[in-house]
Amino acid sequence: xxxxxxxxxxxxxxxxxxxxxxxxxxxxxxxxxxxxxxxxxxxxxxxxxxxxxxxxxxxxxxxxxxxxxxxxxxxxxxxxxxxxxxxxxxxxxxxxxxxxxxxxxxxxxxx
Amino acid sequence: xxxxxxxxxxxxxxxxxxxxxxxxxxxxxxxxxxxxxxxxxxxxxxxxxxxxxxxxxxxxxxxxxxxxxxxxxxxxxxxxxxxxxxxxxxxxxxxxxxxxxxxxxxxxxxxxxx
Numbered sequence: 488x489x490x491x492x493x494x495x496x497x498x499x500x501x502x503x504x505x506x507x508x509x510x511x512x513x514x515x516x517x518x519x520x521x522x523x524x525x526x527x528x529x530x531x532x533x534x535x536x537x538x539x540x541x542x543x544x545x546x547x548x549x550x551x552x553x554x555x556x557x558x559x560x561x562x563x564x565x566x567x568x569x570x571x572x573x574x575x576x577x578x579x580x581x582x583x584x585x586x587x588x589x590x591x592x593x594x595x596x597x598x
Numbered sequence: 599x600x601x602x603x604x605x606x607x608x609x610x611x612x613x614x615x616x617x618x619x620x621x622x623x624x625x626x627x628x629x630x631x632x633x634x635x636x637x638x639x640x641x642x643x644x645x646x647x648x649x650x651x652x653x654x655x656x657x658x659x660x661x662x663x664x665x666x667x668x669x670x671x672x673x674x675x676x677x678x679x680x681x682x683x684x685x686x687x688x689x690x691x692x693x694x695x696x697x698x699x700x701x702x703x704x705x706x707x708x709x710x711x712x
Contacts, residue, residue, distance in 0.1 A: 518699060529604070529691050529703030530642065575641060579699055584630060584647070586693075586701060591641045 490514060491576055491589030499595045503565050508592040510576030511558040517579075519559050520586075521550055524573040566596045601625055602694045604704030611682055612712055619677045619707045621692030627672035628694035632701065633665070636689040648675040682711045 492511045500506055510519065518537040522530035534543050536552035536559060543550045547570075549562040563570055576589045601624040611617050621631055629650045634642040646667055647655040654667035664686075666678040675694075679686055687710050693701040 520699075527607075527706065527708070529602075529693070529706050531703070532700070535699060584695060584698070585644065586632070587644070588641045593639065 489590060490587050491578065493574075493576060493589040493592050495592060496590065497593045497595075499597065500566055502568060502596055502598050504596075505562070505564050506566060506594070507560055507562045508574055508594070509558065509560050510589050512578075513557065515556050517556070517581075519552060519556075520577045520579075521559070521561055522575040522577060522588075524575060524591075525571075530573075530575055563594075566594075568596045568598050570594060571596050602692065602702045602704040604692055604707055606707060607705060608708045608710075610710045610712065613683050614681055617679045617682055617709060619679075619690055619692070619709075621675045621677070621694070621704050623673045623694040623702075626694070626696060628675075628696070629672060630695040631669060631675040632693045632695070633667065633675075633677050634691045634693070636691060636706075638689075642691060645677075679709065682709070684711045687711045 494509050518535055520535045521533045523533055524530040534550045539556045540554045541552045547564045551560050574592045577586045603622045603624050605620045609617055631648040633645045635645050636642045644657050645660045648667045648669040650669045650672050656662045664680055669675040689706050689708050691706040693703045695701050
């Protein structure tokens with residue numbers, strides 16, 4: 488069983504649609520991060536959420552940390568082909584130096 | 599922003615040869631770097647933590663004699679895949695720790711072993 492379960496694993500949508508991907512765990516975390524990875528590239532940090540119930544926005548992306556700090560969601564409004572990629576949630580260990588990644592959600596946005 | 603350079607971006611080698619991958623922090627010093635492996639359509643799996651001036655810490659199941667890590671300076675860590683075999687073919691990604699909660703990732707190295 489993975490520490491972080493991401494769903495769905497794959498998502499293919501049309502340009503302009505909205506979508507939400509989830510990152511769930513039975514553990515409580517002090518913070519959680521979301522990354523996007525494009526093919527042949529390394530992951531790029533999108534956001535770090537630290538407070539239960541926190542909502543952060545990055546243009547058309549809205550990130551939410553669950554009240555109990557066990558889960559998080561990423562909502563994309565009016566998806567664009569440029570949003571295509573692998574979305575990864577990750578958490579740090581207590582020392583703040585080791586990342587554990589979820590299995591990822593592979594998103595494809597068709598024009 | 600902080601930049602991590604990884605080289606080469608792609609390497610093809612024959613079975614039995616060794617391959618060295620470099621990870622450099624270009625505008626900051628990194629006492630800690632990390633090496634990950636990513637198989638197709640899967641997530642990143644941490645292989646080892648590279649600490650400047652000391653031995654690397656390997657995750658369970660990762661052979662330290664096969665994946666040699668050297669972190670001789672504050673800006674460079676290297677991963678050498680020794681006696682590579684086709685099952686070692688993968689996407690290898692390094693990251694460098696900038697601060698307590700922040701790591702920056704290299705662009706990855708795709709290794710193909712024939």
